[in-house]
Amino acid sequence: MPFGEKRQVAQNPGENDHKTKKQVAARSSIALSEVVALVHAELSLFLKPKDACSLLLACSRSLQQNVRDIIATEALLYYYQFDSVHFGDKCPGDYHQLVPQSTRGARGPCACNFDLETDEEIVPDELPLPKVLDARTKILQAMCLLYEGIEPHCFKVLQVVQGTEFCPATLQPVVFSLAEGLEKERSEDNREEPTIDTDNVAVLTRLMDVVEPGFGSVFFSSTDANCQPIHVLEAHWKGIEVDPSSGATSCQFCEHYGESLLFVRNPGETTADTDKMMRLHCEAVYQPMKKFMLAHLKHVRYVCPPPGWNQRCPGGGSLMGLVAGITPTGVLCGVYVTNVGIPRQWIEQRLAPGHFTAAQAVDVATTNA
Structure with a gap:
């Protein structure tokens, strides 16, 4: 072989190694998907939701849709069995509702x-969730996201x-796939299966x-953004700012609560006590949750309930x-702010972090509840 050609090969010693590694990785990916396709029914029974989500992501282009649906459904049933997340049952445990028909409050699962009789959850074989556009995998991804930074x-x-x-x-x-809207549209006019552009309002x-x-129309209305908050939680949420470069959070309501019409200092409370109660609760709950949602969701906003929403819930x-945003894959993800639905005497045992850190304040609050 001519000397020049040998020298050219010698100048690129890692090129073949790089190609070999890519080929091995491709073969490994194919082998993994083939194994999953063969034993998916058995394998899905042993996977926790995060593991199932990682597996579906790793085999995103090589698994048939019916296999993906089976794995995702089994992972969602894990939440059903162990956390009473009753997808599609229209009950207090159903997260897949745009507007809840009933609320769980702080009562428990x-x-x-x-x-x-068996002291166990009755778990169905199937869930009434959409399937178009790999919807169940995307709901699973949203559930994993929810449990990472919102559900706590x-x-x-x-x-x-x-x-x-x-x-x-x-x-x-609330974790609701907008693919359900696509399924309803498709059943009405038989249009081709489209995609969901999450940047298109x-x-x-x-x-x-x-x-x-x-x-x-209510969710994307600009009216709420310009209105004065109607209660302290909304005031905290709208007052929270996240520094995009450092990630540091602050709350304008905490800084200037004395100027708000929502705040009246209770008799006997010192300024130091009030500051402590205001800031600790916001720093423990609202600020980390808003920071997390802004980092992972699009169109994050606080929505006040319009007339009609509460007619769906017993007791009014x-x-x-509603505090929610939309995942890049088209799932509305967030929380409804609801009443607690528990007796006054239970409240102290279910307080969120930072809530009324002064014992006297707890007594005053529960007395007024």
């Missing part, structure tokens, strides 16, 4: 499918006070409105607001 703040009693009036509240998760509004008339007044 929904027990509508609990078998007292849910179902605890939040510090919501207006002057001397104590209005305890809690957070109830008009598309998102339409899909929400297909499921719940007027919901999308249950829904105090």
Whole structure:
């Protein structure tokens, strides 16, 4: 072989190695997907949701859709069995509702499918969730996201006070695939299966409105952004700012609460006590949750309940607001702010972090509840 050609090969010693590594990686990926395809029914039973989500991501282009649906559904049933997340049951444990028909409050897990004789959750074989556009995998991804940075703040009693009036509240998760709107549209006009452009507000509004008339218009309305907050939780949320470069958070309401019409200093409270109660609760709950949502979701906003939402919930007044955004794959993810639905004497045992750190304040609050 000519000397020049040998020298050219010698100048690129890593080129063949690089190609070999890529070929090995490709073969490994194919081998993994083939194994998963063969034993997916058995394998899915042993995977926890995060593991199933990672597996589906690793084999994103090589698994047939029916296999992906089976693995994702089994992972979602894990939440059903062990955390009473009753997808599609229209009960207090159903996260897949744009507007909840009932609220869980701070009472504890929904027990509508609990078998007292066996002391176990009755778990179905299938879930009434959409399948178009790999919807179940995307719901699973949203659930993993929810449990990472949002769900830990849910179902605890939040510090919501207006002057001397104590209005305890809690957070109830919502994880809703906008693919359900696509399925409804497709069943009506048989159009081709499209995609969901999560940057297109008009598309998102339409899909929400297909499921719940007027919901999308309310969600993307600019009215709420310009209105004065109606309670302290909303004031905290709208006052929180996240520095994009450092990630540091601050709350304008905490800094200037004395100027707000929502705040009246209680008799006997020192400024130091009030500052402590205001800031610790916001720093422990609202600030980390807003930072997390802004980092992972699009169109994050606080939405006040329009007329009609509370007619869906027994007792009225249950829904105090919605804090949510949309995942890049088209799943609305966030929380409803609801009433706690528990007796006054239970509140102290279910307080969220930072809530009324002064013992005297707890006594005053529970007395007024």
